[in-house]
Amino acid sequence: MEHLPTLHTAPERLRQLNDKTLNADGKFLLYWMQHGQRAHENPALEYAIRWANDLDKPCVVAFSLMDDYPDGSLRHFQFMLEGLKEVADRLAERGLKFCLLHGEPSKRIDEFAKDAVAIVTDHGYLRIHRRWRAELAESLSVPLVRVEGELVVPVETASDKREYAARTIRDQIMERVDDFSGQTSETKPKHASKNLHVRGDLDFTSVEAVLDNMKIDRSVPPSPDFTGGTSQARNRLTSFLRSNLDGYDDGRLDPVDDATSHLSPYLHLGQISPCEVLRKVRGSSAPKSDRAAYVEELIVRRELAHNFVWYAPDDYDSLNALPDWAAETLENHKSDDRPDHYTRDELENGQTDDEAWNASMKEMRLRGFLPNYMRMYWGKQIIRWTNTPDYAHKTALYLNNKYFLGGRDANSFTNVLWLFGLHDRAFTEREVFGKVRVLSRGGLDRKFDVEAYVERVEGLHP
Numbered sequence: 139m140e141h142l143p144t145l146h147t148a149p150e151r152l153r154q155l156n157d158k159t160l161n162a163d164g165k166f167l168l169y170w171m172q173h174g175q176r177a178h179e180n181p182a183l184e185y186a187i188r189w190a191n192d193l194d195k196p197c198v199v200a201f202s203l204m205d206d207y208p209d210g211s212l213r214h215f216q217f218m219l220e221g222l223k224e225v226a227d228r229l230a231e232r233g234l235k236f237c238l239l240h241g242e243p244s245k246r247i248d249e250f251a252k253d254a255v256a257i258v259t260d261h262g263y264l265r266i267h268r269r270w271r272a273e274l275a276e277s278l279s280v281p282l283v284r285v286e287g288e289l290v291v292p293v294e295t296a297s298d299k300r301e302y303a304a305r306t307i308r309d310q311i312m313e314r315v316d317d318f319s320g321q322t323s324e325t326k327p328k329h330a331s332k333n334l335h336v337r338g339d340l341d342f343t344s345v346e347a348v349l350d351n352m353k354i355d356r357s358v359p360p361s362p363d364f365t366g367g368t369s370q371a372r373n374r375l376t377s378f379l380r381s382n383l384d385g386y387d388d389g390r391l392d393p394v395d396d397a398t399s400h401l402s403p404y405l406h407l408g409q410i411s412p413c414e415v416l417r418k419v420r421g422s423s424a425p426k427s428d429r430a431a432y433v434e435e436l437i438v439r440r441e442l443a444h445n446f447v448w449y450a451p452d453d454y455d456s457l458n459a460l461p462d463w464a465a466e467t468l469e470n471h472k473s474d475d476r477p478d479h480y481t482r483d484e485l486e487n488g489q490t491d492d493e494a495w496n497a498s499m500k501e502m503r504l505r506g507f508l509p510n511y512m513r514m515y516w517g518k519q520i521i522r523w524t525n526t527p528d529y530a531h532k533t534a535l536y537l538n539n540k541y542f543l544g545g546r547d548a549n550s551f552t553n554v555l556w557l558f559g560l561h562d563r564a565f566t567e568r569e570v571f572g573k574v575r576v577l578s579r580g581g582l583d584r585k586f587d588v589e590a591y592v593e594r595v596e597g598l599h600p
């Protein structure tokens with residue numbers, strides 16, 4: 139297409155991914171929802187509705203569910219479907235049809251889109267999400283337009299290269315935050331699509347009914363603590379703003395209080411907009427230092443993680459992506475004696491001699507969540523207790539993505555590599571870790587009430 143309409147969307151958020159032209163005879167404009175799984179404050183959805191209105195066509199929304207999505211289990215699918223059910227209901231209130239397809243998105247969306255005028259989608263960062271978009275851009279005969287709505291500052295606007303650390307990207311992001319954090323207003327669809335003769339593959343009568351039709355790994359049960367969806371995310375945000383933002387700067391690492399926002403699973407699936415979270419945090423009456431500390435995590439750290447996976451697409455899940463100093467020092471200490479050694483099964487089952495570590499593994503298995511400091515402590519000990527850095531990395535990533543509701547995210551790959559020195563600096567040289575930062579059990583004991591933490595986790599039940 140020669141001119142992509144901007145339709146009240148920042149041009150930096152828009153990218154046409156192929157050079158196909160509109161199908162004027164198409165029956166509807168399709169929003170292929172993938173990462174932005176919400177019907178509120180979703181720039182891709184609103185862009186699709188506005189474009190459909192301009193073209194005098196209805197807008198249809200489709201999501202394609204894949205049984206064998208990497209590391210997906212009942213825990214992840216149930217949480218995601220809870221969110222999608224809310225999306226379907228909210229879209230129906232707006233007169234829009236939501237179709238649940240079944241299969242690899244690049245194939246199912248291509249087939250489903252035969253009668254579409256054009257397709258809008260949101261932004262995905264991981265290899266698999268980039269591949270789906272690239273394959274669709276090629277196979278579709280109509281335009282595929284990507285709208286960034288999952289980061290406050292679009293990744294290529296913040297920086298055109300892989301950044302070294304938070305300090306090298308912070309100013310670039312923070313200088314542009316005000317340009318991109320405004321509210322995405324809702325547009326009324328000119329034409330309802332809910333009665334169009336298009337059908338999804340799965341009837342979305344209930345989450346359970348859809349799950350019954352899927353062939354998925356059911357070995358990881360749903361989290362008793364987290365229910366998916368935008369309303370749940372908004373409730374968590376409201377209660378965090380009311381009770382815990384005040385004190386976040388000092389308290390955010392304390393695993394006993396566990397007083398952070400717990401939004402990572404929701405942000406992971408786009409069930410809440412980071413712009414909405416940012417505006418509400420900035421507008422709160424909590425002390426400036428607490429608001430600033432939260433913005434550092436939500437914006438600088440989270441968007442640095444996306445910068446990393448975006449600019450290191452082939453390596454973000456391997457030690458090859460480490461900075462030279464970290465790779466060298468880990469190689470030099472590869473053969474150091476490990477004080478203790480545990481197999482992957484022993485680790486997964488929390489059978490080490492460290493009761494704090496076992497508690498962290500139990501919390502991860504049961505809740506699908508772990509307070510931030512315990513994630514660091516947990517991961518660092520895996521380096522200490524396994525034969526090689528490479529095996530430690532594979533084990534940490536496997537457990538992270540299997541159990542965390544917010545796993546399989548840009549944040550997951552980036553933070554697991556942080557354990558090995560990514561985005562960090564060199565420290566005094568030690569056994570096994572070399573110059574990579576060490577977190578010891580002694581340090582954990584000095585900082586927190588470990589007994590109280592273990593007790594809290596003992597109280598958790600499936």
Ligand SMILES: Cc1cc2nc3c(=O)[nH]c(=O)nc-3n(C[C@H](O)[C@H](O)[C@H](O)COP(=O)(O)OP(=O)(O)OC[C@H]3O[C@@H](n4cnc5c(N)ncnc54)[C@H](O)[C@@H]3O)c2cc1C
Binds near residue numbers: 435508557
């Ligand atoms: C070994 C390890 C593994 C991790 N795995 C994941 C993961 O799989 N998925 C995930 O989303 N985060 C991961 N993190 C980052 C961070 O620990 C979690 O995002 C955070 O603890 C989630 O709790 P919260 O939502 O209450 O965070 P809050 O403290 O309330 O922070 C708000 C938001 O800021 C972002 N954020 C916070 N800390 C970080 C960080 N270090 N890097 C990037 N973004 C951050 C998250 O989106 C978070 O939801 C990991 C960290 C470590 C050290």
